[in-house]
Amino acid sequence: MVKEHQHQHKKHSQGCKHIHKKQDTVYHNWHRPFTWVQIDNAAKNPSVAWSSTQIVQYLKKKDLVTFKGLARSTVKGWIDCSGKPKWTEAAIRMANLGNHQGHSNGGKKGIFMKYPAAEKAIVKRLEALRDAGAVLTLITI
Structure with missing residues (x-):
């Protein structure tokens, strides 16, 4: 009976209080053609020399809005340092898939799909x- 009485009085929550509101996770496809070409060009830049930190700094200096979510650890996972630095096979495979995620289920089709000549010209x-070698952003396009 004493335990039941103590339990009734304990109405405040235990543990750390939530300070920040929960947010949905945002995933980036860094291998889509628009971003991957810029990442690849940055890695091949002589001043960067395949350093994941310098690649990210270089990209953020060129286009902070596009690359603000790119982390050094993400780029480091794409670099194969077992010999001369190069992209890993997985990174190349994802870059070849580009905007395609390996399936054709759903997704919004291109707005120029009905106009193949205009799409080809663009x-x-x-x-x-x-x-x-032009740096292409949504603003410059």
């Missing part, structure tokens, strides 16, 4: 800019 122009 893709050709963007690829030419990328091949020329």
Whole structure:
């Protein structure tokens, strides 16, 4: 009877109080063509020399809005340092998949799908800019 009485009086919660509100997790696909080309170019830049820290700093200096969520540890996981530094096979495979996540279920189709000639012209122009080494952001496009 004494234990029941003590339990009734204990109405406050135990443990640490929540200070921050819970937020949904945001996942980034860094291997999509728009971002991966910039990451790959940064890694090949002589001043960066395949350092994950310097790659992230370089990218954030070029485009902070796009790369603000990119962490050094993420880039470090993509680099194979077993010899001359290079991208891991998994990173290359994901980059080759690009926007495709290995399945064709759902997802929004491109707005130019009904206009293949316009889509081809836009893709050709963007690829030419990328091949020329231009940094492409949503603002410059």
